[in-house]
Amino acid sequence: MLWYQKDLPEAELMTVCAFALKTSFVEVVFKGIRYNLLLEWNKGIDPFAENGALFSRDRPTAGMNFEEEVAAQSAGQFTICEQTLQLYGRHLDTWAVPAQDCPTASAVEVDAARRAGYYNGFPCHRQLRTVGDALMLVDPTEHYLRINGRPIANMFPGLYVFTRDRLVVQRRDPLADGILLVEAARDEETGERAVEGLLVMKTVYSYFRRDEQDFIREARTLGKLPAHPNVVPFHGLVVDESGMVDGLVTSYLDGKLLSKIQQATVAERERWASQIGAALKVLHEQEIVWGDVKAGNVMITSSGDAVILDFGGSWTPGWVTEEDADTIRGDWIGYNKIVEFLERLPVPDEDATTHM
Numbered sequence: 024m025l026w027y028q029k030d031l032p033e034a035e036l037m038t039v040c041a042f043a044l045k046t047s048f049v050e051v052v053f054k055g056i057r058y059n060l061l062l063e064w065n066k067g068i069d070p071f072a073e074n075g076a077l078f079s080r081d082r083p084t085a086g087m088n089f090e091e092e093v094a095a096q097s098a099g100q101f102t103i104c105e106q107t108l109q110l111y112g113r114h115l116d117t118w119a120v121p122a123q124d125c126p127t128a129s130a131v132e133v134d135a136a137r138r139a140g141y142y143n144g145f146p147c148h149r150q151l152r153t154v155g156d157a158l159m160l161v162d163p164t165e166h167y168l169r170i171n172g173r174p175i176a177n178m179f180p181g182l183y184v185f186t187r188d189r190l191v192v193q194r195r196d197p198l199a200d201g202i203l204l205v206e207a208a209r210d211e212e213t214g215e216r217a218v219e220g221l222l223v224m225k226t227v228y229s230y231f232r233r234d235e236q237d238f239i240r241e242a243r244t245l246g247k248l249p250a251h252p253n254v255v256p257f258h259g260l261v262v263d264e265s266g267m268v269d270g271l272v273t274s275y276l277d278g279k280l281l282s283k284i285q286q287a288t289v290a291e292r293e294r295w296a297s298q299i300g301a302a303l304k305v306l307h308e309q310e311i312v313w314g315d316v317k318a319g320n321v322m323i324t325s326s327g328d329a330v331i332l333d334f335g336g337s338w339t340p341g342w343v344t345e346e347d348a349d350t351i352r353g354d355w356i357g358y359n360k361i362v363e364f365l366e367r368l369p370v371p372d373e374d375a376t377t378h379m
């Protein structure tokens with residue numbers, strides 16, 4: 024039993040990501056809602072509830088071999104995770120969202136949770152913190168959004184907008200921090216979806232706060248993109264419950280990033296170079312700059328085509344210099360580096376049939 028209260032079920036899923044010293048971040052699915060629960064060391068006077076939960080009785084590691092030490096450390100992490108859940112379990116009323124079918128919840132509460140996307144997989148971010156002598160729920164903008172980008176006003180006229188109840192977040196691990204796999208929800212009457220197939224939602228939380236402008240650049244650029252087989256298709260923006268934009272939706276490209284490809288036939292190299300070049304020409308005709316050109320921003324799809332993605336701009340050392348970043352000239356410099364990268368890929372043995 025992970026939870027402190029007897030009547031609580033075993034958490035369906037639990038992972039710890041200790042992203043800083045004296046911080047625990049536990050992802051847990053509870054009564055169908057996905058929570059990201061955060062605790063941070065409280066610098067005030069001890070003892071604080073959160074500090075107690077973050078304290079793991081140090082296990083002596085002297086004399087242990089490497090494997091034993093790793094095992095002891097993960098046991099310590101697990102203890103912190105368990106203590107975090109116990110603390111949250113003792114204060115359910117403070118932070119838990121009512122389940123959709125909860126008979127005692129008010130219609131207003133349930134509707135707010137629905138609009139926030141909590142019933143269709145959007146993570147519910149929570150932090151408890153001692154203020155005075157009470158453990159309180161912290162306003163989300165005061166914690167996890169402190170380092171990450173924040174939702175922005177909709178300054179993108181004409182772009183399709185998904186409200187959170189129109190998307191369903193898949194229960195899989197995020198593709199990257201703040202980048203989630205989603206599907207369009209079915210319309211209750213017609214059974215149809217606004218877009219078919221798996222989609223990717225890149226949120227503003229995947230950017231550092233200092234890079235918030237890059238999210239705006241990406242939304243603007245995606246909104247202007249011409250439909251092209253070698254450019255990631257864009258479907259619209261995501262707004263949170265207060266109408267602020269916090270995500271962008273593109274098609275999910277099933278494949279492998281070019282940067283991870285280890286060999287290619289001569290025909291594949293030529294095909295990918297010409298596909299990327301064709302995509303760039305079409306963009307440049309409309310004065311759209313790709314930006315952060317690199318092999319890591321090209322997906323080689325399972326059908327063997329090169330598709331460019333990531334329109335957040337900026338630059339990556341070794342590909343385009345800061346000076347040439349976000350220019351058409353920089354795009355071609357990056358393109359030539361991609362061609363060099365392709366030329367360096369070993370050709371597979373004759374027996375090997377695939378590059379994947």
Ligand SMILES: Nc1ncnc2c1ncn2[C@@H]1O[C@H](COP(=O)(O)OP(=O)(O)OP(=O)(O)O)[C@@H](O)[C@H]1O
Binds near residue numbers: 202255274277332334
């Ligand atoms: N449409 C997509 N289909 C499949 N995977 C995707 C898609 N969009 C993003 N990803 C995955 O998420 C990763 C990060 O996405 P993206 O490159 O857009 O973000 P980023 O944070 O700007 O990355 P970086 O700064 O490392 O280039 C990609 O490398 C890819 O693995």
Ligand SMILES: [Mg+2]
Binds near residue numbers: 319320333
């Ligand atoms: Mg990228």
